[in-house]
Amino acid sequence: MSAAQLPVARDTAGPRPTDRPATAGESPAGAAGTTAEDTGAGSPGPEGAARAKGRPRSAAADRAILDATRETLAELGWGGLTMGHVATRAGVAKTTLYRRWPSKNELVVDAVATLFDELVLADLGSLRADIEAVVREFAELLARPETQAALLALFAEGTRDPQLRRRIREAIVDPQKQLVRQGRAYAQARGELDPDLDEEAAAEEIDIIFDTVAGTVEHRILVSGEPVTPEWIRRFTTLLLGPFPHLVGGGPA
Amino acid sequence: MSAAQLPVARDTAGPRPTDRPATAGESPAGAAGTTAEDTGAGSPGPEGAARAKGRPRSAAADRAILDATRETLAELGWGGLTMGHVATRAGVAKTTLYRRWPSKNELVVDAVATLFDELVLADLGSLRADIEAVVREFAELLARPETQAALLALFAEGTRDPQLRRRIREAIVDPQKQLVRQGRAYAQARGELDPDLDEEAAAEEIDIIFDTVAGTVEHRILVSGEPVTPEWIRRFTTLLLGPFPHLVGGGPA
DNA sequence: CTCTTTCGCTACGAGTCGTAGCGTAACTGC
């Protein structure tokens, strides 16, 4: 209560109120400059120009932070991750983190979203093969600690904070639904599905299948804590596709 | 470094090194005294006698703590739950919590385990009806904030701490699997299932069905964040039981 | 009535989140 205190406000309340970073494509091999493709946040402001005055944010710092987050997540898990730790590991100041992400949750969601981009769906010639392949991929992804921690971060406040929930949906959930759509498209092109299909009904089927595949694998790994073996995948796919196992008559009307 | 300090150790390192509380059955209506049925923790010590000397732990405090935990969970969620808050709400000292549970995680698991006891499976006359009923019950349970927070606590350190994982499995997961077994038994008694069934194969089917039902509903509610309507339940049950919707030919070989 | 254990209380150390304020570095347009 006696030292010099000057009322200054530089970083605080700046024009970039702690928003998303570059969030670039970020291919495995560190490519060249990347500046497009924002994670659709909210403000649909102009894009063309008028947005370049002072020192630009370091794209290298962005990547270093996201990498450090993933690494720390893999090593220490969700509970062990601290902002200070990430900052040190990334070689930046803690304040730099908070300039980009409002809190731990958002950082983790962004850091992990790219992990799910690994999932792809190749046309393997049959619906069964496609499903088994994507289940296997998803299971391998979920076996990694950083992904598990991500799911956790996702639940952590996601069920309470609507904004975080939106971020998760847009960055992770919705893109993955595309896989199911893709799989159906393949199957339909191969003539495996009813050709004249109510579009609305199909949309709901997609939701159900998505929740079923993702949820079941998650539960198997995270809750039951048992491994996803090829045999298990085969059985699960059979449950999905075929009639109920051992059901007399082969299924309901 | 000058005040009086006597090296005393009463509570600390006592014969009950912060272990499970009564963990009694705890039916909805507060019943009489309950002292049996420990949550199988670890020490397989003698049970008969020799374990009653000083002042016994207050069973009322146990219940007050667990109730307060559930209430706080419902109001503030997992992130908002603090031991101090629970203690105040339960009208006990914080140290009393730590005398019973080693940490937040264990407390929440125990507090929430009883919630899942609500789930029951009545023989409704058909496999479809039984499944739909249990899915509805489970969905209603998961719609409650305290249950969501429980799932979260379950994941929080459960994927890292093997001991906590065991506690979760024994207190929550395994008992729920009984529901699937029950359902199969009903169906088999009704003649809906293949009568001569490899027992081992049946066991694996039970695991798959359990993960599928629980995981799908969890994913629908917690990740996708969409409601579980009767229509959705019907569709999901159809997916489970019947052939793949719109699949040409009615299913694979 | 003694002995044992629990209880509530206060206090504490360690750690974390997220913020403030500064001086400086980097990049802009003129």
Place this chain on the structure above:
DNA sequence: GCAGTTACGCTACGACTCGTAGCGAAAGAG
């Protein structure tokens, strides 16, 4: 080149939480 503007690293801080320590007192057990 030169301002102007912004990001960066640093140190410090307030508020909060976990989990523990130690005490006097209460409540039962034998």
